[in-house]
Amino acid sequence: MSSATSHTVFPIGRVHSPLRRPGDAPKQGYEGAPNARIQIETSFLPGLDGIGPGQQILILTWLHEARRDVLAVHPRDDKTQPLAGVFASRSADRPNPIGVHRVKVLAVESDGALLVEGLEAIDGTPVLDIKPALPRAGGW
């Protein structure tokens, strides 16, 4: 890693969720993750203009408890599975631990928070970006 080519990211908001620890979270949002609130920093609220209930969005998170020095993992933390490269897995542990979560917006609350369905990120996870999902590109 060279500082000449590194870049800085910062939270635009945070996840509020009943999930408190990584061990509490399902591996993927579609595996029974609870609803969550995305609290956006006040200064970034204008960026939400155009997001409404029913939309599918991508939430990019900073997986703040991840290890960044790992290049091989057991898929789904299942030690009976052979090691695979981190880029062939969705493990949180990876050189740049950025999570990509597709969720449905249930509501935009009066303070600008987004209530979303089925998010596997734990409480306090920093949010880096929100994008609309693109149905023509397979929904991502």
Add this chain to the structure above:
Amino acid sequence: MSSATSHTVFPIGRVHSPLRRPGDAPKQGYEGAPNARIQIETSFLPGLDGIGPGQQILILTWLHEARRDVLAVHPRDDKTQPLAGVFASRSADRPNPIGVHRVKVLAVESDGALLVEGLEAIDGTPVLDIKPALPRAGGW
């Protein structure tokens, strides 16, 4: 932005593409983007173990020419469309300019580079992460 809550990301590789400037690129990969090579840094090549031809992957990029101080954009750079919040758009201009691109792997070359189909990122774009797309989650 507080340095206490910011995080550092760095390239694990770079895009090599015939697209030289943002104006050359289609807005989305499915809109006629050319094939591209993803050259991974040697030290990160073990992380690719398990990725092969035919797989759908997500490539996360650092959109290095983006403006980070923009919260409202004309969707698809079309000035006839009303301004919308950046988080309701896929504009490269956004507080944390991270691109998410879903592409198919065409080949893994002998030096570990990935040849991928239809990528709208321009030549030289830093790559931050690669993940398998998840068919059960709508393909993202």
